[in-house]
Amino acid sequence: MMKYLHNTNTFLLVLVCLSLTGLIFWVYNSTSFRYKEIRICTNLTKEHQENSKLQSPQGLSYNQPSVVGPDGKVIAMTPWLAPIVWEGTFDSFLIESIYKQQNITIATTVFALGKYTQFLKDFLETAEQNYFVGFRVHYYVFTDLPEQVPSVKLGEGRQLKVLKVASSNRWQEITLRRMEKLEKLIESRLLNEADYVFSLDVDTKFYGRWGAESLGRLVGVLHPGYYQTPREQFPYERRPESQAFIPYSEGDYYYGGAVIGGLVKDVHEVAKTCREQLDIDAAKSIEAAWQEESHLNKYFLYNKPSKVLSSEYLWQDFKPHTNEVKIIRFSQVIKNYAAVRPNP
């Protein structure tokens, strides 16, 4: 060995060979690394695009989307290509089979303060019969009267947690405070405990199945009172001083405040933004026309939902049936406002 190394020419030759091998090895590695890196980037970009928010600028001029066409048939797609979920547009067996494989947990928040605890029994019992049957559902019941939460037999994999909150003597305060409670619950628990979350009104009953077809990144529901109303007549907040202000020339749909859903982190964004806007309004002593529902409508106008539930998913018991709504899945019960609310 020493003999060869003493020979300068041989030594140089070995050196060149070693360097060349190293160079080839480095080039190969860095190319394959870069190739892998590009693949990872493409995946991330794709994932990013699929998950990204559908934000639209304020002040855009475009026609109001219809919910029912001139032929009386329902429209199953928004103009930003989000599905509007109607009976007949999906195969529940197929959709349930897809989502069952994902082993998901659906958190469901419901508020029952004061006399609204009387609605819990029917809400929970009918949910057990119709709402995400066969899925893992965790109810989070916010109430100031924990002793009045009824014990309802829950299906396998389903749980109910009671969370105590302070009472309030204004119904407006109760309904708008839901955003803050939802925001904080997501931060403290749901990010770890659930995949999807729905926030639902309690003065309601389930009459038909409500399943995995309702799942999406960000989900809103068409308010049953306004799906055929011209946008300038929507009960949006119209005072520019309010953060919930929407001009008469804008608006897609009027969404109901009784149903907000989606991936935990996307619902967190809704709740946090609406809570911030509500706080700004409160500091100026302004309360939007329909409290958090007005702020939700503002949010959904500029951050489009990725899925819209038709009014099958939010009806009102007093409303007569219409042709387009084939199944009523979830509906507001008739209530005597003066008897159940703490204030007029």
Ligand SMILES: CC(=O)N[C@H]1[C@@H](OP(=O)(O)OP(=O)(O)OC[C@H]2O[C@@H](n3ccc(=O)[nH]c3=O)[C@H](O)[C@@H]2O)O[C@H](CO)[C@H](O)[C@@H]1O
């Ligand atoms: C169908 C629909 O979209 N309803 C919305 C509408 O009127 P609603 O008439 O449906 O409002 P509401 O009286 O049901 O109040 C909304 C929710 O707040 C809770 N609550 C309210 C009062 C009370 O004393 N105790 C209590 O627990 C309860 O969960 C109830 O379901 O406008 C409200 C905002 O003003 C909410 O956006 C509701 O979701």
Ligand SMILES: [Mn+2]
């Ligand atoms: Mn209600």
